[in-house]
Amino acid sequence: MRAMTGVWRWRRSPLQRRTDRIEAWLALAAALMIVFGAPWAGWFAGRAAHGALLQTVRLQHQQRHLVWVTVDRLVSRAPLDPDPETSSQRDAHGRVVARWTAANGSPHLGQISTPRPVEPGERFRIWTDFQGRVMPRPMDTSTAGTHAVLAGLGTAAAVGGLIEGGRRLAVGQLMARRYRRWDREWERAGQDWGRADAGS
Incomplete structure (x- = not known):
């Protein structure tokens, strides 16, 4: 210049x-x-x-709904990564088999990731679409x-x-x-x- x-x-x-x-x-x-x-x-x-x-x-807020899930059983308590230094907190929570009812009233049973350590019978909320498929959290403004x-x-x-x-x-x-x-x-x-x- x-x-x-x-x-x-x-x-x-x-x-x-x-x-x-x-x-x-x-x-x-x-x-x-x-x-x-x-x-x-x-x-x-x-x-x-x-x-x-x-x-x-x-659109995401119209199409996604918060529903309650009930933990049926734990799939695994072990982290997905065996190295405790590299395994994430989410891995440590593991996956569970849970039941939930979709916004359209249909019942669902499936494996989902948990946001925190849970025990069978505990409840927490997840985002799903109208048919009950698990979805990511909708974007905010x-x-x-x-x-x-x-x-x-x-x-x-x-x-x-x-x-x-x-x-x-x-x-x-x-x-x-x-x-x-x-x-x-x-x-x-x-x-x-x-x-x-x-x-x-």
Whole structure:
């Protein structure tokens, strides 16, 4: 971005090349797009993601229900991972065979994970769909907001990176053009330019 200063400092310099001017204007345009365009793109993407996620939150809360389950028997008390240092707290709780009634009134019996250590006959609640299939907890609005913010930040960073990448690509093309021009000028000057016996 140092080339941006060349827009003002070199505006009347006899040493200024056309490619220098183009490079400086490219840097200025890229900086303005990063400062103003990337945040706008991030805000727009975050807002769109937030709307979609809130719709998902509403649907999940409509389709999932908290039901009580009664533990029938324990499947295993042993952790799934035999190493106590790497086994998770959830593994230690194990799985149980439990009974529950779905929101549509149908009875169910199956193996489920427990949120805490339980004994046969104990009750706890799980999320199911209308037919009684066990489902993950529905997303809440704060989680949706966090995901939307992350989507907006990611989009802003990606747009900023694309703009800077485009600027660097354009500057690379300008440099290649500049070097080709220098090569042509050296060819015109000849191999003996500057020698004492060349008459120059």
